[in-house]
Amino acid sequence: MNENKFPIWFPSGERIKGSNLQQYLTFLKSHFSKDFNNYNELYNWSITQIEEFWRSIWEFSEIIHSKPYDTIISERTQPGAKWFTGSELNFAENLLKFRDDNIAIISIREKHSTVKLTYCQLYDLVARCVEGLRNLGVKKGDRVAGFLTNYPESVIAMLAATSLGAIWSSTSPDFGIEGVCDRFGQIEPKILFAIESYNYAGKKIDCREKIERIKNRIPSIEKIIVIKEYDELSEVQYQNTNSSYSANYIYFNDLLNNTSTEIMFMQLPFDHPTYIMYSSGTTGKPKCIVHGAGGTLLQHFKELHLHTDLKRDDKIAYYTTCGWMMWNWLVSSLMLGASIVLIDGSPAFPSNEILWQKIEEENVSIFGTSPKYLSGIEKSGLVPKEKFNLQSLRTILSTGSPLSEENFNWVYKNVKTDLQLSSISGGTDIISCFILGCPILPVYAGEIQCRGLGMKVEAYDDNGNSVIDEKGELVCTAPFPSRPIYFWNDPDGSKYHTAYFDFFPGIWRHGDYIKITSSGGVVVYGRSDATLNPGGVRIGTAEIYKVVESMEEISDSLVVGKNINDDVKIILFVVLRKDINLNNELIQKLKNKIRNETTPRHVPSQIIQIKEVPYTISGKKVEIAVTRILNGEKVDNKEALANPNSLDQFYDFLKYST
Numbered sequence: 001m002n003e004n005k006f007p008i009w010f011p012s013g014e015r016i017k018g019s020n021l022q023q024y025l026t027f028l029k030s031h032f033s034k035d036f037n038n039y040n041e042l043y044n045w046s047i048t049q050i051e052e053f054w055r056s057i058w059e060f061s062e063i064i065h066s067k068p069y070d071t072i073i074s075e076r077t078q079p080g081a082k083w084f085t086g087s088e089l090n091f092a093e094n095l096l097k098f099r100d101d102n103i104a105i106i107s108i109r110e111k112h113s114t115v116k117l118t119y120c121q122l123y124d125l126v127a128r129c130v131e132g133l134r135n136l137g138v139k140k141g142d143r144v145a146g147f148l149t150n151y152p153e154s155v156i157a158m159l160a161a162t163s164l165g166a167i168w169s170s171t172s173p174d175f176g177i178e179g180v181c182d183r184f185g186q187i188e189p190k191i192l193f194a195i196e197s198y199n200y201a202g203k204k205i206d207c208r209e210k211i212e213r214i215k216n217r218i219p220s221i222e223k224i225i226v227i228k229e230y231d232e233l234s235e236v237q238y239q240n241t242n243s244s245y246s247a248n249y250i251y252f253n254d255l256l257n258n259t260s261t262e263i264m265f266m267q268l269p270f271d272h273p274t275y276i277m278y279s280s281g282t283t284g285k286p287k288c289i290v291h292g293a294g295g296t297l298l299q300h301f302k303e304l305h306l307h308t309d310l311k312r313d314d315k316i317a318y319y320t321t322c323g324w325m326m327w328n329w330l331v332s333s334l335m336l337g338a339s340i341v342l343i344d345g346s347p348a349f350p351s352n353e354i355l356w357q358k359i360e361e362e363n364v365s366i367f368g369t370s371p372k373y374l375s376g377i378e379k380s381g382l383v384p385k386e387k388f389n390l391q392s393l394r395t396i397l398s399t400g401s402p403l404s405e406e407n408f409n410w411v412y413k414n415v416k417t418d419l420q421l422s423s424i425s426g427g428t429d430i431i432s433c434f435i436l437g438c439p440i441l442p443v444y445a446g447e448i449q450c451r452g453l454g455m456k457v458e459a460y461d462d463n464g465n466s467v468i469d470e471k472g473e474l475v476c477t478a479p480f481p482s483r484p485i486y487f488w489n490d491p492d493g494s495k496y497h498t499a500y501f502d503f504f505p506g507i508w509r510h511g512d513y514i515k516i517t518s519s520g521g522v523v524v525y526g527r528s529d530a531t532l533n534p535g536g537v538r539i540g541t542a543e544i545y546k547v548v549e550s551m552e553e554i555s556d557s558l559v560v561g562k563n564i565n566d567d568v569k570i571i572l573f574v575v576l577r578k579d580i581n582l583n584n585e586l587i588q589k590l591k592n593k594i595r596n597e598t599t600p601r602h603v604p605s606q607i608i609q610i611k612e613v614p615y616t617i618s619g620k621k622v623e624i625a626v627t628r629i630l631n632g633e634k635v636d637n638k639e640a641l642a643n644p645n646s647l648d649q650f651y652d653f654l655k656y657s658t
Contacts, residue, residue, distance in 0.1 A: 007442030110345025140165030179639030288488035318368030
């Protein structure tokens with residue numbers, strides 16, 4: 001037990017007994033003669049007996065494969081380890097293993113009625129999409145890109161492409177032209193699926209001009225599949241339509257205008273590339289991160305089935321776009337036969353009650369969101385449990401930034417007392433999590449419950465020593481199957497090596513600043529490359545955010561460091577609630593609160609009012625780009641931001657402060 005705190009939530013005995021993790025423990029006992037008394041024992045076995053652990057996941061998941069593996073892991077070194085060599089499988093086949101009348105997809109779209117597809121309907125639509133892509137000449141290794149909203153068509157297109165051995169990559173249409181071309185231009189897709197228009201915050205956004213400009217900028221695109229807005233989605237609807245586009249364009253309806261009912265899933269090696277994802281690109285051109293089929297499947301199975309406790313009768317929602325890895329993670333829920341809830345539109349339209357309303361209407365059991373959203377709901381005064389029946393809701397997941405103690409306390413007070421609140425952390429780089437929840441462990445406010453099974457996560461100090469109950473760099477000291485198989489256009493692997501293995505040779509350095517507690521929980525303090533270092537003392541930005549953003553007057557904040565005379569000056573930028581202005585009294589109140597709840601070292605030298613905090617498209621605060629601006633360095637790629645004009649405030653600050 002954590003000696004410094006009491007748990008904020010305990011799983012009931014019934015919940016523990018009925019968990020998938022408990023079933024897995026029973027499986028290990030009967031099939032592997034392993035008997036563990038608690039999670040820590042299981043975890044320690046999973047990171048020491050790596051081959052045996054991942055073999056157990058292969059068998060327990062019943063992964064569909066046409067050829068068995070020869071070896072589980074080629075070597076225990078990073079980055080050279082190869083997993084399940086000799087095996088052959090297909091990514092889409094594992095996500096389409098169910099073919100029945102259970103609901104596969106629930107699509108909630110702004111200004112449109114809810115659409116539902118059964119597993120049988122989904123399979124049939126994918127089969128017709130496969131035939132359409134095959135007729136366009138799509139083959140193994142081709143890149144198929146999606147400039148798409150979170151609609152069922154996006155899932156159908158991805159499954160069709162990967163069934164053929166093509167590689168899927170997607171962005172959301174709120175990316176600017178440069179952001180899209182910086183990504184897709186590097187991978188040279190053959191086919192582009194694109195949304196013609198969509199709704200956000202009550203406004204219809206027309207994408208036709210953007211699509212045309214993307215086509216003109218990326219000559220590799222041979223065909224653009226245009227997806228229209230629909231009130232309903234059904235098999236019957238896909239009939240011939242008269243296209244108003246040129247020969248380079250075809251409507252999604254027309255692509256599906258065939259009678260195919262079966263899918264011949266191409267069998268491919270375990271590491272065959274399935275997804276290309278991208279680094280945020282806020283300080284340069286995005287890195288193209290390639291993920292393999294088998295590693296993604298096994299890792300997502302482990303996280304969804306064992307850590308998230310996802311079952312066949314669950315409905316799982318994650319508020320995400322197709323440009324964030326949480327979309328890929330959510331879609332993998334199909335392999336467990338659950339219903340995935342695709343939410344597209346503003347989380348605050350027509351009011352900030354909309355997502356809670358949908359949780360009640362659709363009986364969502366697992367809901368994924370972010371600290372920013374939860375803080376916004378808290379500051380609005382909405383108390384979800386007073387307005388909505390949340391009986392179905394069993395788990396809330398949160399990622400994107402550290403979840404503060406205040407966020408934890410608010411959820412248990414205002415949403416539900418019997419609820420697993422799982423803060424999770426990992427990233428696009430591993431298409432999964434290093435640290436996440438566990439259905440048989442208690443929840444402590446401000447902590448992530450545990451390190452993921454099979455992920456040998458440690459905190460390293462500056463000298464490369466593993467520390468407990470001290471802050472350090474998040475590293476992974478043993479191989480894991482969901483690491484990227486390579487970077488696109490990186491023939492000698494130098495970019496890949498520099499990204500993860502240069503700092504501690506042979507050790508994955510993730511770039512997060514964390515503390516592992518003696519009880520096995522983890523506290524995240526923010527990105528290590530954004531860590532502040534005044535007077536040589538390392539401070540995680542999350543330490544300041546949790547104090548500042550708990551204040552009633554503060555709507556949002558950003559903290560960065562400016563280099564001054566071989567030291568770092570902490571500057572805090574704040575967005576204030578309506579009708580509040582920053583004055584000396586509030587500045588002193590902020591400084592006193594930070595000093596009292598942290599240390600004098602945490603107190604900023606300056607506190608400046610701004611209109612908005614810059615965020616990436618996936619909802620992460622942009623600390624590094626602002627740090628670069630304040631230190632007179634170039635920021636290359638504003639297109640990665642959801643609100644690029646917000647950077648102008650910091651150029652103005654720099655101009656008037658020097």
